[in-house]
Amino acid sequence: MxxxxxxxxxxxxxxxxxxxSEKVWDVGLTELAARYGGVLSAQARVQMVGTSMIDSMTILHNDIGQPWRDPYASTQWLEERVKELFADGLVxxxxxxxxxxxxxxxxxxxxxxxxxxxxxxxxxxxxxxxxxxxxxxxxxxxxxxxxxxxxxxxxxxxxxxxxxxxxxxxxxxxxxxxxxxxxxxxxxxxxxxxxxxxxxxxxxxxxxxxxxxxxxxxxxxxx
Missing domain, CATH: 3.40.50.1000 (HAD superfamily/HAD-like)
Known part of the structure; x- marks a missing residue:
């Protein structure tokens, strides 16, 4: 060599x-939790960083006390929202x-x-x-x-x-x-x-x- x-x-x-872009994801995740009538905890948000979408949705659902929710449906909603935010430009x-x-x-x-x-x-x-x-x-x-x-x-x-x-x-x-x-x-x-x-x-x-x-x-x- x-x-x-x-x-x-x-x-x-x-x-x-x-x-x-983590702050963009923060917006989407906060909105998703609110859509389900819950509030995402800071601890759960930290656990999501670097994980797959399905794992992140599982963490969110457990955090707001709704483990029965479909992680794939939540992923679809979240990604569409984040795509809108991404399109506005990233820093x-x-x-x-x-x-x-x-x-x-x-x-x-x-x-x-x-x-x-x-x-x-x-x-x-x-x-x-x-x-x-x-x-x-x-x-x-x-x-x-x-x-x-x-x-x-x-x-x-x-x-x-x-x-x-x-x-x-x-x-x-x-x-x-x-x-x-x-x-x-x-x-x-x-x-x-x-x-x-x-x-x-x-x-x-x-x-x-x-x-x-x-x-x-x-x-x-x-x-």
């Missing part, structure tokens, strides 16, 4: 990592746009790896920029969701790279566990959830603190 770039690719989570997390641009200019392959379903991701990509990503793995396109390693293994396979030479950037314990289990080096950037107790990851305050040399050093350190 003499002369080869140690960094094969960067794998990004979406919600809360690249864009401040980048600090440093996200700059990091994407720098990696794109350097020719570093990138993938988006998200638990969000494809039809919502397509709307979000209008804001984020689909040109940045050589692969996109959505929550409804893999048989196992985070924290299972399959989403990140799928992304590396689509890019044709060794996952051990990739850096994954996440904002949730669930997502970080998925990337770590897949064998990627992991950067955790907190948004809505405290990540200080995570093991086996590099914790940074903001994407502003990350540049290409930093990412290359991470991969070299892990190998």
């Amino acid at each position: 003499t002369g080869a770039d140690p960094l094969a690719a960067v794998l990004f989570d979406m919600d809360g990592t690249l864009v401040d 980048f997390r600090p440093g996200a746009a700059e990091l994407l641009g720098a990696l794109f200019d350097a020719g570093i392959p990138m993938a988006l790896v998200t638990a969000t379903r494809r039809h919502l991701v397509e709307v979000a990509l209008e804001t984020i920029g689909r040109r940045y990503f050589d692969a996109v793995v959505c929550g409804d396109e893999v048989d196992e969701s985070k924290p299972h390693p399959l989403p990140y293994l799928t992304a590396a396979a689509l890019l044709g790279v060794d996952v051990s030479r990739c850096v994954a950037i996440e904002d949730s314990p669930t997502g970080a566990a998925s990337a770590r289990a897949a064998g990627a080096a992991v950067i955790a950037v907190p948004c809505e959830v405290d990540l200080s107790g995570l093991a086996g990851v590099t914790l940074v305050d903001s994407l502003v603190d990350i540049d290409l040399p930093y990412l290359r050093r991470m991969v070299s350190r892990e190998s």
Whole structure:
């Protein structure tokens, strides 16, 4: 590998990592709970971050004392509402746009790896920029969701790279566990959830603190 770039690719989570969309989900989830005559607790909301839609709906239903509700029907209502909110535009997390641009200019392959379903991701990509990503793995396109390693293994396979030479950037314990289990080096950037107790990851305050040399050093350190 003499002369080869140690960094094969960067794998990004979406919600809360690249864009401040967790607050958009907050709106939709609060409205859904109210639609059922309930109030979503802060504890239940934290438990949802990084999970699949069905798991999130199960948490919501249990939290408001209505475990009998159909998670698929709730998912359909919530996603339609969030799609409307996404279409109004999303706000980048600090440093996200700059990091994407720098990696794109350097020719570093990138993938988006998200638990969000494809039809919502397509709307979000209008804001984020689909040109940045050589692969996109959505929550409804893999048989196992985070924290299972399959989403990140799928992304590396689509890019044709060794996952051990990739850096994954996440904002949730669930997502970080998925990337770590897949064998990627992991950067955790907190948004809505405290990540200080995570093991086996590099914790940074903001994407502003990350540049290409930093990412290359991470991969070299892990190998």
